[in-house]
Structures are given as structure tokens and as C-alpha cells.
Amino acid sequence: DTEVTQTPKHLVMGMTNKKSLKCEQHMGHRAMYWYKQKAKKPPELMFVYSYEKLSINESVPSRFSPECPNSSLLNLHLHALQPEDSALYLCASSQGQGYNSPLHFGNGTRLTVT
Amino acid sequence: GQQVMQIPQYQHVQEGEDFTTYCNSSTTLSNIQWYKQRPGGHPVFLIQLVKSGEVKKQKRLTFQFGEAKKNSSLHITATQTTDVGTYFCAGRRNFNKFYFGSGTKLNVKP
Numbered sequence: 313d314t315e316v317t318q319t320p321k322h323l324v325m326g327m328t329n330k331k332s333l334k335c336e337q338h339m340g341h342r343a344m345y346w347y348k349q350k351a352k353k354p355p356e357l358m359f360v361y362s363y364e365k366l367s368i369n370e371s372v373p374s375r376f377s378p379e380c381p382n383s384s385l386l387n388l389h390l391h392a393l394q395p396e397d398s399a400l401y402l403c404a405s406s407q408g409q410g411y412n413s414p415l416h417f418g419n420g421t422r423l424t425v426t
Numbered sequence: 427g428q429q430v431m432q433i434p435q436y437q438h439v440q441e442g443e444d445f446t447t448y449c450n451s452s453t454t455l456s457n458i459q460w461y462k463q464r465p466g467g468h469p470v471f472l473i474q475l476v477k478s479g480e481v482k483k484q485k486r487l488t489f490q491f492g493e494a495k496k497n498s499s500l501h502i503t504a505t506q507t508t509d510v511g512t513y514f515c516a517g518r519r520n521f522n523k524f525y526f527g528s529g530t531k532l533n534v535k536p
Contacts, residue, residue: 314468354514354526355469368523402468414459414471415516415524 315339318403318418326426327393333421335386335403344386345415346378347402355402361386362408393425429453430517432527440535445502447530449515456518458491458498461526464511469526472500505534 316337325331335344343362347355360368361380369378375397377389386403400420406413429452439445449458457476461469473482475491475498482489488501498515515527 352531354529356526357524360523412457412474412476414474415461415469416471417468419468 314416314418316403316405316416316418318401318421320421321419322422322424324424324426325390325393327395329393330389330391332390333388333401333403333423335388335418336384337405337416337418338384339405339416340383340407341405341413341416342383342408343406343413344380345404345406346376346386346388347404347417349400349402349420351399359388390423393423395425398423398425430515430525430527432513432515432530434530435528436531436533438533438535439505441507442504445505445509445532447500447513447515447532449498449500449517449527451496451517454495456495458495459516459518459524460489460498460500461514461516462511463514463529467511469514502532505532507534507536510534 319334345360346358348358349355357370358372359378364380364383375392379387400422402420403418404415406415432449459474460472462472463469473489478495479493480491486503490499502509512529512531514529516524518524
């Protein structure tokens, strides 16, 4: 079990669809992250929000649009995705911006783009 | 890009045998964290090492951080089937930029 909740668990979408992934944590963590994980590969950092502001964008294509409505919520808006974007999308949070904070991951959303 | 490598990529052991995975970075790290991801699961934090030469133990698991803070190792003594999964190291170079190592997938045969 995890204290970071992600919805939906699975998502299938066409290349012309618009969908959103949602992430929620109530641990009072002030940093939230999106990672992408392809099969048999490590998680790849996409975005970091610190105190509800985007602090890191790892050169992610604009078809992925993150949003942090408040300190507990993190969304990832998806539009015009490609089949190669199919992957497990993991949300994580950490206590703060300090470098000693471990990451707490959600169970992920398994995305398939057809 | 990510510059944290792990070896081996895969390891198959008989239950009761020991297991070690090694993590190497091309640059000095502020700290290193270790995570375990079970098949079909998400990464779960195991431990963090901060000091040069630091050694930490968790029951059968021993974690080590190199003197130059560029490498680390995880050693499991007497593996059990519950140890199955992929072990990732994650190195932080600055603020919130965590880079995961390539991972070592451990399979334990009963």
C-alpha cells in the first residue's frame, strides 16, 4: 500500500484523445514528481513541483502538460500522444526540497496509446 | 542525461545464496538512495546514504557508499524468495534531480 494515490490505474487512449492523470498525497509533502517508466527500464524524471511551482522540466514534449492545483494534488494532462508514450507513469512526493528526502511513489498509471 | 549505471543487469540465485548489486556514477553524488520494485509494483524506498564511506545495515541487507561518493553497493545475505524484484540506486546531484540507476533484477529460485 502507498500513501500516494494515482488514478486511473489503467488508461487506453487514442492519439487524438485528451486525458488526465491524477495524483494525490496527504502527507504534507511539498515536492511532487512525475516519472515515466518503460518496461525493464528505470524511472525517468519528467517534472518536479516544489511548493506548487514547477521547478524542473526534463525537456518533456509539450503534449505532456503538468499542473499542480494545490500542495496535495498533481495532474498530468495528455494530448496528442504517440504510441511510444505508452508506459507506466509514476507520481512521487517527498517531504521537501532538501536532498535528504526519500521519494514516496504511487502505484502508477499504466498508459497505452493506440 | 542519466549517468548512473548498475551491474549486473540480471542475477539469478538459489535461495540462501548471497547477492550484490553495484552502482556507479560518473559524477560525485550528494547522496544515494536505494529502492526496490517488486514485479508489477512501484519503487519503494529502502535506505539513504549521505556520508563518504558510510555503511548501513537492515537485517540481511548491507548498503555501502564509496569514499569518493561515486559508487555504492547493496549486499543481501542468504536471499529469500521475498527478495525478488528490481533494485535501483538513485543518485542526487542537485536539489530534486534524482537519477535512477539502470537497475538489477533479482530472481531467487526456491
